[in-house]
Amino acid sequence: MLSTFLVILYFGLFYSNGELSVTVPDLKNTEAPIYMAIYKDNEDFLNTKKMFTGAKAEPNGNKSAVLKVELPEGEYALAIFQDINGNGELDTNILGIPKEPYGFSKNYKPVFSAPKFRDCSIEVKQDTKVSIRLLD
Template identity: 40%
Template sequence: MSVLSSVSLLVGTCLLGAAAPAPRVSDNQPVTVVVTSLVSTTSTVKLFFYNTREGFLKSGKWVFSKSVKPGGKSEFTLPVELPKGEWAVAITQDLNNNGKIDKNFIGIPTEPYAFSNNFRPKVAAPVFDDCKFTVDGPGKVVSIVLKN
Protein backbone atom coordinates (compact mmCIF):
# COMPACT_ATOMS: atom_id res chain seq x y z
CA MET A 1 0.00 0.00 0.00
CA SER A 2 1.41 3.39 -0.98
CA VAL A 3 1.91 6.21 1.46
CA LEU A 4 -0.78 8.28 -0.29
CA SER A 5 -3.31 5.42 0.06
CA SER A 6 -2.47 5.03 3.75
CA VAL A 7 -2.91 8.77 4.39
CA SER A 8 -6.21 8.81 2.47
CA LEU A 9 -7.47 5.85 4.49
CA LEU A 10 -6.39 7.49 7.76
CA VAL A 11 -8.02 10.85 6.87
CA GLY A 12 -11.20 9.08 5.71
CA THR A 13 -11.38 7.11 8.96
CA CYS A 14 -10.92 10.28 11.04
CA LEU A 15 -13.63 12.10 9.10
CA LEU A 16 -16.05 9.20 9.52
CA GLY A 17 -15.31 9.15 13.24
CA ALA A 18 -15.95 12.89 13.48
CA ALA A 19 -19.30 12.53 11.72
CA ALA A 20 -20.51 9.76 14.04
CA PRO A 21 -22.83 10.98 16.80
CA ALA A 22 -21.47 11.06 20.31
CA PRO A 23 -22.71 8.25 22.54
CA ARG A 24 -25.92 9.23 24.34
CA VAL A 25 -25.36 10.08 27.97
CA SER A 26 -27.82 8.24 30.18
CA ASP A 27 -30.46 10.31 31.93
CA ASN A 28 -30.46 7.80 34.79
CA GLN A 29 -29.74 9.14 38.24
CA PRO A 30 -28.36 7.26 41.25
CA VAL A 31 -31.06 6.61 43.85
CA THR A 32 -30.57 4.83 47.16
CA VAL A 33 -33.47 2.84 48.60
CA VAL A 34 -33.12 2.17 52.33
CA VAL A 35 -35.46 -0.45 53.79
CA THR A 36 -35.66 -0.87 57.57
CA SER A 37 -37.65 -2.84 60.15
CA LEU A 38 -37.71 -6.09 58.19
CA VAL A 39 -39.99 -8.65 59.81
CA SER A 40 -37.64 -11.50 58.88
CA THR A 41 -33.87 -11.34 58.54
CA THR A 42 -33.84 -14.32 56.16
CA SER A 43 -36.94 -14.03 53.91
CA THR A 44 -36.68 -12.44 50.47
CA VAL A 45 -37.79 -8.84 50.02
CA LYS A 46 -39.14 -7.85 46.61
CA LEU A 47 -39.15 -4.26 45.42
CA PHE A 48 -41.34 -3.19 42.49
CA PHE A 49 -40.57 0.13 40.75
CA TYR A 50 -43.36 1.97 38.93
CA ASN A 51 -43.39 5.21 36.94
CA THR A 52 -47.03 5.43 35.75
CA ARG A 53 -50.33 5.97 37.52
CA GLU A 54 -52.10 3.49 35.25
CA GLY A 55 -49.75 0.61 35.99
CA PHE A 56 -49.23 1.18 39.71
CA LEU A 57 -49.73 -2.03 41.72
CA LYS A 58 -50.91 -3.93 38.66
CA SER A 59 -49.27 -7.31 38.16
CA GLY A 60 -46.52 -7.15 35.56
CA LYS A 61 -46.87 -3.39 35.04
CA TRP A 62 -43.79 -2.41 37.04
CA VAL A 63 -40.80 -1.01 35.16
CA PHE A 64 -38.47 -3.41 36.95
CA SER A 65 -38.22 -5.35 40.18
CA LYS A 66 -35.41 -6.40 42.48
CA SER A 67 -35.19 -9.22 45.01
CA VAL A 68 -33.00 -8.84 48.06
CA LYS A 69 -32.00 -11.45 50.64
CA PRO A 70 -31.45 -9.60 53.94
CA GLY A 71 -28.54 -11.85 54.96
CA GLY A 72 -29.40 -11.89 58.67
CA LYS A 73 -29.95 -8.13 58.92
CA SER A 74 -33.14 -6.23 59.67
CA GLU A 75 -32.39 -3.53 57.08
CA PHE A 76 -30.62 -3.06 53.77
CA THR A 77 -29.59 -0.40 51.27
CA LEU A 78 -30.22 -0.89 47.55
CA PRO A 79 -28.59 1.43 45.01
CA VAL A 80 -30.52 1.74 41.73
CA GLU A 81 -30.36 3.95 38.64
CA LEU A 82 -33.65 5.62 37.70
CA PRO A 83 -34.50 8.00 34.87
CA LYS A 84 -35.62 11.45 35.95
CA GLY A 85 -39.32 11.67 36.68
CA GLU A 86 -41.93 10.45 39.13
CA TRP A 87 -41.52 7.00 40.67
CA ALA A 88 -43.16 4.84 43.34
CA VAL A 89 -41.95 1.68 45.04
CA ALA A 90 -43.98 -1.19 46.49
CA ILE A 91 -42.26 -3.74 48.73
CA THR A 92 -43.27 -7.18 49.93
CA GLN A 93 -41.51 -9.70 52.15
CA ASP A 94 -42.21 -13.35 51.36
CA LEU A 95 -42.07 -14.85 54.85
CA ASN A 96 -42.81 -18.42 53.78
CA ASN A 97 -40.68 -18.19 50.60
CA ASN A 98 -43.46 -19.46 48.33
CA GLY A 99 -42.73 -16.84 45.65
CA LYS A 100 -45.89 -14.78 46.13
CA ILE A 101 -47.53 -12.38 48.55
CA ASP A 102 -50.10 -14.32 50.52
CA LYS A 103 -53.50 -12.70 51.08
CA ASN A 104 -56.53 -13.38 53.25
CA PHE A 105 -59.98 -14.25 51.89
CA ILE A 106 -60.80 -10.61 51.09
CA GLY A 107 -57.49 -9.89 49.36
CA ILE A 108 -55.55 -8.11 52.09
CA PRO A 109 -51.88 -9.17 52.25
CA THR A 110 -51.02 -11.36 55.23
CA GLU A 111 -47.29 -10.88 54.66
CA PRO A 112 -45.39 -7.62 55.25
CA TYR A 113 -45.64 -4.87 52.63
CA ALA A 114 -44.78 -1.19 52.37
CA PHE A 115 -44.73 1.70 49.93
CA SER A 116 -42.50 4.66 49.20
CA ASN A 117 -43.32 7.75 51.27
CA ASN A 118 -44.12 5.19 54.00
CA PHE A 119 -47.73 5.48 52.92
CA ARG A 120 -49.90 3.17 55.03
CA PRO A 121 -53.29 2.45 53.44
CA LYS A 122 -56.22 2.36 55.81
CA VAL A 123 -59.14 1.07 53.72
CA ALA A 124 -58.04 0.66 50.09
CA ALA A 125 -54.82 0.14 48.19
CA PRO A 126 -52.82 3.33 47.65
CA VAL A 127 -52.71 5.18 44.36
CA PHE A 128 -49.54 6.30 42.61
CA ASP A 129 -49.80 9.88 43.92
CA ASP A 130 -49.79 8.61 47.53
CA CYS A 131 -46.44 6.91 47.05
CA LYS A 132 -44.65 8.90 44.35
CA PHE A 133 -41.32 10.64 44.71
CA THR A 134 -39.42 12.70 42.17
CA VAL A 135 -36.02 11.84 40.76
CA ASP A 136 -34.55 15.09 39.49
CA GLY A 137 -30.86 14.67 40.15
CA PRO A 138 -28.27 12.49 41.84
CA GLY A 139 -28.33 11.68 45.52
CA LYS A 140 -32.02 10.87 46.04
CA VAL A 141 -32.62 8.67 49.10
CA VAL A 142 -35.92 6.82 49.51
CA SER A 143 -36.42 5.42 53.03
CA ILE A 144 -39.09 2.79 53.59
CA VAL A 145 -40.10 1.13 56.85
CA LEU A 146 -41.45 -2.38 56.30
CA LYS A 147 -44.13 -3.20 58.86
CA ASN A 148 -46.25 -6.27 59.30
Protein backbone atom coordinates in the same frame (compact mmCIF):
# COMPACT_ATOMS: atom_id res chain seq x y z
CA MET B 1 -19.77 7.09 13.53
CA LEU B 2 -19.82 10.74 14.52
CA SER B 3 -23.61 10.90 14.06
CA THR B 4 -24.06 7.94 16.44
CA PHE B 5 -21.91 9.69 19.04
CA LEU B 6 -23.93 12.91 18.69
CA VAL B 7 -27.23 11.04 19.12
CA ILE B 8 -25.94 9.35 22.30
CA LEU B 9 -24.65 12.68 23.61
CA TYR B 10 -27.96 14.41 22.80
CA PHE B 11 -30.08 11.83 24.63
CA GLY B 12 -27.59 11.69 27.50
CA LEU B 13 -28.17 15.38 28.14
CA PHE B 14 -31.92 14.91 28.51
CA TYR B 15 -32.15 11.41 29.95
CA SER B 16 -29.66 11.14 32.78
CA ASN B 17 -29.78 8.24 35.18
CA GLY B 18 -29.96 8.39 38.93
CA GLU B 19 -29.30 5.75 41.52
CA LEU B 20 -32.20 4.94 43.81
CA SER B 21 -31.18 3.44 47.15
CA VAL B 22 -34.02 2.13 49.33
CA THR B 23 -33.31 1.15 52.94
CA VAL B 24 -35.77 -1.16 54.69
CA PRO B 25 -35.06 -0.82 58.44
CA ASP B 26 -36.17 -2.70 61.57
CA LEU B 27 -36.77 -6.08 59.98
CA LYS B 28 -38.48 -8.62 62.22
CA ASN B 29 -37.44 -11.46 59.90
CA THR B 30 -33.75 -11.12 59.06
CA GLU B 31 -33.62 -13.99 56.55
CA ALA B 32 -36.59 -13.64 54.14
CA PRO B 33 -35.91 -11.74 50.88
CA ILE B 34 -37.40 -8.34 50.12
CA TYR B 35 -38.84 -7.57 46.69
CA MET B 36 -39.40 -4.09 45.27
CA ALA B 37 -41.61 -3.15 42.32
CA ILE B 38 -41.01 0.23 40.69
CA TYR B 39 -43.81 1.91 38.76
CA LYS B 40 -43.55 4.82 36.34
CA ASP B 41 -47.21 5.84 35.99
CA ASN B 42 -50.63 5.72 37.58
CA GLU B 43 -52.16 3.37 35.02
CA ASP B 44 -49.75 0.53 35.79
CA PHE B 45 -49.37 1.11 39.54
CA LEU B 46 -49.59 -2.12 41.58
CA ASN B 47 -49.97 -4.29 38.48
CA THR B 48 -46.83 -6.43 38.85
CA LYS B 49 -47.03 -7.49 35.20
CA LYS B 50 -46.64 -3.84 34.18
CA MET B 51 -44.03 -2.63 36.65
CA PHE B 52 -41.23 -0.51 35.20
CA THR B 53 -38.52 -2.58 36.91
CA GLY B 54 -37.83 -4.34 40.15
CA ALA B 55 -35.15 -5.35 42.63
CA LYS B 56 -34.51 -7.95 45.30
CA ALA B 57 -32.41 -7.89 48.48
CA GLU B 58 -31.43 -10.55 50.99
CA PRO B 59 -31.08 -9.31 54.60
CA ASN B 60 -28.60 -12.14 55.41
CA GLY B 61 -29.23 -11.87 59.16
CA ASN B 62 -29.16 -8.05 59.25
CA LYS B 63 -31.91 -5.94 60.80
CA SER B 64 -32.08 -3.84 57.62
CA ALA B 65 -31.74 -4.34 53.88
CA VAL B 66 -30.80 -2.02 51.03
CA LEU B 67 -32.14 -2.25 47.48
CA LYS B 68 -30.32 -0.28 44.76
CA VAL B 69 -31.29 0.32 41.16
CA GLU B 70 -30.27 2.68 38.35
CA LEU B 71 -33.22 4.60 36.90
CA PRO B 72 -33.74 7.44 34.46
CA GLU B 73 -34.46 10.56 36.49
CA GLY B 74 -38.18 11.05 36.98
CA GLU B 75 -41.22 10.30 39.10
CA TYR B 76 -41.80 6.78 40.43
CA ALA B 77 -43.86 4.94 43.03
CA LEU B 78 -42.45 1.96 44.93
CA ALA B 79 -44.10 -1.07 46.48
CA ILE B 80 -42.12 -3.58 48.56
CA PHE B 81 -42.84 -6.77 50.44
CA GLN B 82 -40.94 -9.36 52.43
CA ASP B 83 -41.46 -12.87 51.13
CA ILE B 84 -41.72 -14.74 54.44
CA ASN B 85 -42.77 -18.09 52.93
CA GLY B 86 -40.35 -17.91 49.97
CA ASN B 87 -42.89 -18.37 47.16
CA GLY B 88 -41.87 -15.18 45.29
CA GLU B 89 -45.33 -13.61 45.63
CA LEU B 90 -47.10 -11.30 48.06
CA ASP B 91 -49.66 -13.52 49.76
CA THR B 92 -53.03 -11.94 50.54
CA ASN B 93 -56.19 -13.01 52.33
CA ILE B 94 -59.59 -13.40 50.67
CA LEU B 95 -60.15 -9.61 50.88
CA GLY B 96 -56.82 -8.86 49.18
CA ILE B 97 -55.13 -7.68 52.39
CA PRO B 98 -51.44 -8.67 52.50
CA LYS B 99 -50.50 -11.51 54.83
CA GLU B 100 -46.79 -10.70 54.55
CA PRO B 101 -44.99 -7.46 55.54
CA TYR B 102 -45.30 -4.76 52.85
CA GLY B 103 -44.71 -1.06 52.34
CA PHE B 104 -44.87 1.85 49.92
CA SER B 105 -42.72 4.85 49.09
CA LYS B 106 -43.38 7.89 51.29
CA ASN B 107 -44.24 5.25 53.93
CA TYR B 108 -47.86 5.53 52.81
CA LYS B 109 -50.19 3.56 55.08
CA PRO B 110 -53.36 2.41 53.32
CA VAL B 111 -56.54 2.63 55.36
CA PHE B 112 -59.48 1.25 53.38
CA SER B 113 -58.01 0.70 49.92
CA ALA B 114 -54.74 0.34 48.05
CA PRO B 115 -52.84 3.58 47.48
CA LYS B 116 -52.84 5.54 44.26
CA PHE B 117 -49.67 6.40 42.35
CA ARG B 118 -49.80 10.02 43.54
CA ASP B 119 -49.94 8.88 47.20
CA CYS B 120 -46.56 7.17 46.87
CA SER B 121 -44.77 9.00 44.07
CA ILE B 122 -41.22 10.22 44.64
CA GLU B 123 -38.79 12.13 42.47
CA VAL B 124 -35.67 10.17 41.57
CA LYS B 125 -32.57 12.19 40.75
CA GLN B 126 -28.90 11.40 41.10
CA ASP B 127 -28.24 9.48 44.32
CA THR B 128 -31.78 9.47 45.70
CA LYS B 129 -32.09 7.74 49.07
CA VAL B 130 -35.35 6.74 50.73
CA SER B 131 -36.39 4.56 53.63
CA ILE B 132 -39.50 2.39 53.62
CA ARG B 133 -40.78 0.72 56.79
CA LEU B 134 -42.65 -2.54 56.42
CA LEU B 135 -46.23 -2.76 57.65
CA ASP B 136 -47.46 -6.00 59.19
